[in-house]
Amino acid sequence: MRTLRILFTSAGRRVELINCFREAAEKQGFHAEIHACDLMPELSAACLSADISFAVPRCTDPGYVTSLLDYCSYARIDLLVPTIDTELEQLAHARSQFAQIGTEVHISSPATIDIVRDKELTVEVLRAMGVPVPRTSRIEKMANGDGCWEGPFFVKPVAGSASRGIAVLEGPHQIRNDYEEPMLAQELLRGDEYTVNIYLSDDGVLLSAVPHRRLSIRAGEVEKGRTVRETRFIEIAEKVAKALPGARGALCFQLIDDPSRGPCVFEINARFGGGYPLADRAGGRFAESLIARLAGRGECATMDWREDVVMLRYDSAIFHDRP
Structure with a gap:
């Protein structure tokens, strides 16, 4: 072997x-x-x-x-x-x-990384491809009264990750004037939150999309989740894949299924996400497909995965003696 x-x-x-x-x-x-x-x-x-x-x-x-x-x-x-x-x-x-x-x-390509690392650019690129996204504005515009809605809304860093710096404000009057980095205001969506793990071939073709509902979240990552076969989310995944130039391999995106607005994508990660093990257990086969590609074999990431697979994370420990 x-x-x-x-x-x-x-x-x-x-x-x-x-x-x-x-x-x-x-x-x-x-x-x-x-x-x-x-x-x-x-x-x-x-x-x-x-x-x-x-x-x-x-x-x-x-x-x-x-x-x-x-x-x-x-x-x-x-x-x-x-x-x-x-x-x-x-x-x-x-x-x-x-x-x-x-x-x-x-x-993925530098062009894709540039897009997903800039949350404002992410919204612009996805909107141009017909992907539903939340209303988004620079925090300065909201503070000056140039935003197109009053609130409530999220504030988040333009280049944030792992839920860093996120806060919910009721209106522009709560905006601070001492943020340490560029910030966005994004409308507060309501409804169930989902992650969609996706896998693209080396030439950008979507091979698999595995949505799961985020039943419980801790430190920005799913703690409890359940796979769902939701056609609307898979259709959105096709558009996300087309919007990202040079995207390849495993990525994931988050959306909220707002009762009045429908599903809106608000985050993309161009890597294996923290909840990927749930997609793996359901049969998405992303890691296996990547290894098959590396070995010069046909890729095996698939849409033939199981619905209603549940992941329940728990705390464990690894012990070792200091040298």
Whole structure:
């Protein structure tokens, strides 16, 4: 059985994602040798569950990509899987450098990363493709009375992630004047919230879309979820895929099914999302498809997945003695 060396960057708590890849590799006839890195790997559950782990600078550090290139060359890494938004831009621009040393980076094009990392641009691009999106305005316009609605509304960073900096305001009178970064105002949608995990072929064709209802959320990630086969959401997924130039592999987006407005997309992540293990268990086969592609085989991500699969996350622990 050939060994497939997979590196998860900014691994953090992604133990479930690592397990998905271990199982996917086995199904494709490989032994997965899991490598993981983080700023402090001794405090990362995913790093401790990996076969090999190591420390790296912060992903915003100028030497971050160089450290990964050196390691991938030394360890002969076949596949690099990023897990957080803030490392995507650097890795997207360095994809060809990794390819030269034999490492495939699971990443969409820089153009797609630029879109999804700018929430204002995301809304503009999706709206142009006919994707339903919430009303959105720069916070300064709302504060000056130039917004097209009074409230209530969300405020959120233009380049935010993991629910950082989000707040609900009742009206423009509650807008602060000391935000530390560019902020958006976005209408407050009501209704059930969903994530749609999607997988695109290397030429941008949507192969799978697996929606799940977010029954409970903790720290911005789904804690309890249930897969639903909702035709409207899958149709939206087709439009999202067409709106993103050079999107490939696994992505996910969030929407709220507002009783008066219908489903509106408000967030896209161009990576494996925190709730991907639910799509994997339901039969979406994203990780397996990525490994099959890497091996030069036909991709196997599919629309033939199971509805009403429920994920209930719980706290566990990994113990180790300090060296």
